[in-house]
Every structure is written in C-alpha cells, then in structure tokens.
Amino acid sequence: MDEPHPVRIAYLGPVGTFTEEALIEFMGTRNYNGLPRPTIEDVLCDVAAGNCDYGFVPIENSIEGTVTPALDALIFRFRLHIYAEFILPVRQQLIATKGAKLEDIGAVYSYAHALAQVGRFLRDQLPKAELHHTDSTAEAVRIVADTKTKSIAAIGPRRAAELYGLDVLIADIDDHAANSTRFLLLNNDTIPQPTGHDKTSIVCFQVEDRPGSLLSILAEIASRGISLTKLESRPTKTGIGIYCFAIDFEGHIADQSVQEVISDLNRYLGHVKFLGSYPTFNDRHARPEPQPTPDPLISELLGQIEATPTH
Secondary structure, three states: OOOOEEEEEEEOOOOOOOHHHHHHHHHHHOOEEEEEOOOOOHHHHHHHHHOOOEEEEEEEEEOOEEEEEHHHHHHHHOOOEEEEEEEEEEEEEEEEOOOHHHHOOOOEEEEEHHHHHOOOHHHHHOOOEEEEEOOOOOOOHHHHHHHOOEEEEEEOOHHHHHOOOOEEEEOOOOOOOEEEEEEEEEEEEOOOOOOOOEEEEEEEOOOOOOOOHEEEEEEEEHOOOOEEEEEEEEOOOOOOOOOEEEEEOOOOOHHHHHHHHOOOOOOOOHEEEEEEEEOOOOOOOOOOOOOOOOOOOHHHHHHHHOOOOOO
C-alpha cells in the first residue's frame, strides 16, 4: 500500500526565518515538506489555490502586537481556517559580515516587526544607521551576505546567520527579554476535532453603526460563560471610523454555546466570519495530516451559521 505523501506546508521564507524555526519546532519528528514563500500573501495564495496542504505564518508578536498583513488578509481576502497555533520565543541578533565592527555599520535591514522589537537598541547603539524594511528577517540576512560589505547589518535569527556564513555581531538585542511570536497553521476547509481546550476565532462586521454595538457583542459571549481571550478592531477600508472586530474566545464550534454565540451575532450584526476552532497552544498541537478531510458534521454546522461571502 502506498504511503501518504508528506504534509506540504508553505511558510514565510526564505530559509532561515523565525517562521521556519517555529515550523521546525512545531512539526518535531512529523514528516512534512516545507515550502518557503517570499511573502505572507504568497503563502496564503498557495493554500487557497490548493498548491499545499497548509500555510504557516506569523500573526502576533508580544511586543509589537498583530502582524497586520496576515490578519487583514484572513479577514478581507481569503476564506481559510486556522488549524493550530504555535508560540515561539524570539531572540533577535545583529548580524554582519565577518570582521565587521559596530562602528562600521551605516545601514540596518530587517522585517518591520523585527526592527521595532529592537528599537531601543538601534537608538542607543546605531542612532545614525539607515533602516531598511525587507519581506522577512532571513531576506535581510541574505542581502548582507550578497553585498559582502561591512557597512550594512541585518536583524534576524541566529540560524540565518549560520546558513549564510555571517557573524552575530551582538547577540540577543531584543528590547524585552520575553519577546515571543504567535504563528498560525492554516488550511482551506478542515477544522480539527475538539480537544476540550480549544479556541475559536471570528470576525464581527457591522452592517450599520449602532450605539453599544461592541458591548452587545461582548455581552453575547459573556452571557454564555465563555472567556474572551483577544479583541482587536480593524478598519474595514470602506470609510473613516468603520471598523470590524477580530475576536478570539474559548471553546470549539462543536460546542453548543459557541454555535449559539456565532448564530446570534450573525443575526444581530448581519455578518460574522468564522476563522477557525483549534487547540490552544498550552494544551497540545493539532496534528496536520496530508490532504486534510473536512468533518461532515462540523461542515454542516458551519453551513448553518456562516454568513454571506467575505466583504
């Protein structure tokens, strides 16, 4: 009998990013093919097109907050489901060509979130350096390796420095020692089975602006004894002051209370987008499988409560 093919997982590349490091830790000994992609958008496009089984992207940093390109893409562009989450402690390094010294550095390259995570270090140690944004931390390290000049440096992971044969000029330069990043494993239409320690993510859109709208949303959740774990507003890009709310709360779509919350919010608001139900990181990881198959009962539930197509 033929063995199933390894799980295909697209992730934010190139090789050497924190996303790849997180994916390696998340998957452990499980068999998979990692497919590096240059941008978060490319990862999500691959998943939506069926070119891979899953996508793996950063969604939130403990210092800088939400990775808005990822969240906005999930809200407004793609209809994907969160299958699992993973949290990686992050340690940023100042990376340069061999023999470079701090006083040589006139420009620093990195992903925008990474530069922000070391803002105090840059102000104190490299106040005159020009800052350049790249699509990923590993891309920044590659630029330094390609230019072979001592006048530029990158902010990124130690693994990337090793892969490109560069030196860590100064290690662990994060402004906060507890720096960590949350990642999401995404797929097209499969929801993992409930574990008893799950989280559900939704987006609430307002068809019209009503006084106390947010309070009503929160009341629907609280009245059923469900704990809210995250709330964030995002502009809908349709006008000034028009927002939607991205919400995470405890529970699984298979739970009656969660079904009632989403169904009632959908009737009240006119549009609720379901992003997924998945195990909390502190419990255990959902195990990605090749060619994930939707559970027909969960699919039926989604068909009953999901709203109209994405805005």
